[in-house]
Amino acid sequence: MADKPLLNIAAGAGISRPPTATEFVADRSFRFMTQVCAAAIVALVGYILWEIGGEALPAIREYHAGFLVSSVWNVSTAQFGILPEIWGTLYSSLLALLIGGFFGLTVAIFLTQDFLPPRLAIVFRTIIEMLAAIPSVVFGLWGIFVVIPAIRPMADWLHGVLGFIPFFGTSLSGPGMLPAAIVLAIMILPTVAAISQDALHLVPYRTKEAAYGMGATRWEVILQVMVPTAAGGIFSGMVLGFGRALGETMALAMLIGNSNQISLSLFSPANTLASLLASHFPEAAPVEVRALMYAALVLLAITLVVNVIGIAILSVTQRKFAGKS
Amino acid sequence: MSTSVTSTVATGPRPHSLQRSVGEPRALRSALLTGGAWVVALAAAVPLVSVLYMLIVKGGARFSTELFTELPPAGFEMGGGFGNAIVGTLVMVAIAALISLPIGILAAVFLAELKPNSKLAATTRFLGKVLTGFPSILAGVFVYAAVVLAMGSYSAIAGGISLSVLMLPTVLLTAEEAMKMVPRKMKDAALGMGCTRTQVIWKVVLPTGLPGILTGVMLGIARVSGESAPLLFTALFSNYWLQGLREPTASLSILIYNFSSMPFENQIELAWAASLVLVLIVLVFNILSRIIGRPKF
Incomplete structure (x- = not known):
């Protein structure tokens, strides 16, 4: 009885059959279509580079590299330079990385090294991930009405006592x-925390057990075994967080003061490339648009380099641990 | 030799307790660091709590049906809402989804199923990862140059296209991961019955990987709903209801940006209320992605 289907199949009466001609054509065209879509993504990136580069070309011909080291932004005399914006972009992102990197790494350690029972760890991880879901403008609004008033007393005191x-x-x-840097730090924290957690998870369990077995304390294990072993992944998380900070726009446009100056002071207004674009582009005259396209190209180049470095480090370290956990 | 050691341990005084005394410097340092980690981790949760608190208190205070049915007020006007901005945001996110879902998912099929090790797949995968870190404002600059200048006007279409650039990598990478999770045996069984690769993909891979793919879709939608930088000079803003897709279009995020710098109390209140609505939209899609993507086995 039970053998009947098998016998049918053996007799060639199974439900399998070779594809018909229509199916064959459908198969080939569908496969071709997926290939076109994959190629479209490559083409899109190329088109983005070509389009922004092409629009920036007139300004590059006109201002050359002097654009990068000049601090003047004057529409009426058509003199443009983005040195303060480059400085502001790097300075704000670096400050954000210092704060967000420290908090992000600590959170990653906190979530992976058995500080919380598993259920609570999931809740806490969700809270940190939710930070990434809050839109940039909402952080900007929050920064204007919560962060600035909150840090003002401390800032006034620091300026009064340590103003030198x-x-x-x-x-x-x-x-x-x-x-701006504080809000930026909050925005990159989830990125750093998520990638660092992945890196710490990749460390083989027995490495950790061996360290505990030798009598190391919890923090000796964390600081001398876990973090150094996962260093590559953690570093790539920092680089990608830095890349995110470089390109972040709205919160900065609302919080940094859009002032064309270079200052080391944490309390002085400044500007970044992205917020320069956000605040000037909508009302720009054609001559200014060309300069803004040049600025956009500079921002594109900086973020591209940083992101490619981050992704490269990440894939190298992931390959290192492949199949070892 | 070994027997004597064993007997010493068994009969001699108890070995060192595994419990460390807190006074020991190493243990003390560890305990202090543990305390520090707790403080830092809890501090990291403060911003989210504070943002949500402000949204509920400030935004909730203005919550009413007028918000959804009325147009944004000018200067000194009282009242008003942002119905047109909600419509604008939803329409542009829908345009973005219409563009990036087919391209993203089909490209993911190529990456996960058809030629995972080809040069094209490796390049696409790499560029997809690069695009995830692509600054959103540059998507706006790109679409301004490629679409707005060509069409001669700011429009919902341009806004939607700029959002699709940001949605594409999320959809692509999560869909690829989801399809890779489909067990090899299921595909082999279908192939063995004479299915073409296309039939295997449509009847086995896509249905089985659907929850994971939808997770990516929801995440992509959640991400772009809150975006504002790419809309600044592609969709611009409008104080009126949406008349057509080829006209400047309002969005919640640009409304928040514009109103946040206004000196009028009414507009600031509306900015908070709009933030609450925007965060609710984003969170709904975010939570949907978590519910759909929850592992079932």
């Missing part, structure tokens, strides 16, 4: 580098 140190050299008039 360049970092506290000016008073906080409202928007400025520090509130």
